[in-house]
Amino acid sequence: DAKTTQPNSMESNEEEPVHLPCNHSTISGTDYIHWYRQLPSQGPEYVIHGLTSNVNNRMASLAIAEDRKSSTLILHRATLRDAAVYYCILRDRRQGGSEKLVFGKGTKLTVNP
Amino acid sequence: DAGVIQSPRHEVTEMGQEVTLRCKPISGHDYLFWYRQTMMRGLELLIYFNNNVPIDDSGMPEDRFSAKMPNASFSTLKIQPSEPRDSAVYFCASSLSTGVSSGYEQYFGPGTRLTVT
Numbered sequence: 001d002a003k004t005t006q007p008n009s010m011e012s013n014e015e016e017p018v019h020l021p022c023n024h025s026t027i028s029g030t031d032y033i034h035w036y037r038q039l040p041s042q043g044p045e046y047v048i049h050g051l052t053s054n055v056n057n058r059m060a061s062l063a064i065a066e067d068r069k070s071s072t073l074i075l076h077r078a079t080l081r082d083a084a085v086y087y088c089i090l091r092d093r094r095q096g097g098s099e100k101l102v103f104g105k106g107t108k109l110t111v112n113p
Numbered sequence: 114d115a116g117v118i119q120s121p122r123h124e125v126t127e128m129g130q131e132v133t134l135r136c137k138p139i140s141g142h143d144y145l146f147w148y149r150q151t152m153m154r155g156l157e158l159l160i161y162f163n164n165n166v167p168i169d170d171s172g173m174p175e176d177r178f179s180a181k182m183p184n185a186s187f188s189t190l191k192i193q194p195s196e197p198r199d200s201a202v203y204f205c206a207s208s209l210s211t212g213v214s215s216g217y218e219q220y221f222g223p224g225t226r227l228t229v230t
Contacts, residue, residue: 046218
């Protein structure tokens, strides 16, 4: 499985934007970039995913570098509820095993009031 | 939809006892995943099913662990006999395959916190 590298932790202030980086220099052309987050004492939840183009949804934006070797999850206005561990995961989009997600250690985001 | 349902939410048992964890996936989803999370090892995939058939059980730690999916709405993860090192939070997740371009987003249950003493 292609690997991702994320900072262990980050801090932000409430109502400020947060940019969570992820490096994936060995990404292949068939890999999707997925982001999940895990709030304290809860199961992980899907945030967003993309392949080549930047993506937006109600939760966040995903900015993907032109060479796809890195990506950034953007929370436009952090709230206290966004404090969680954020996981950047590569998923092979080819059929046969593409359903699997391999979670790393993620980035623990602290949001200060 | 009620989401993925897991039971029990907490289980405390003694070493050597049999433990059965239960999961009800989201209706209509065709994939079901069992994960284990510990501080030391993080979130690990144990096994997953597609249309009730086990596809990949390479993450199952040893023969003491077994998982079944008798129908599309129910799965169990059994540990027999249990050991203290099995203490962890066990998550069940489900997803829907809608083509290779889909996100295969996984929806996780609240987890079962297992403590083996």
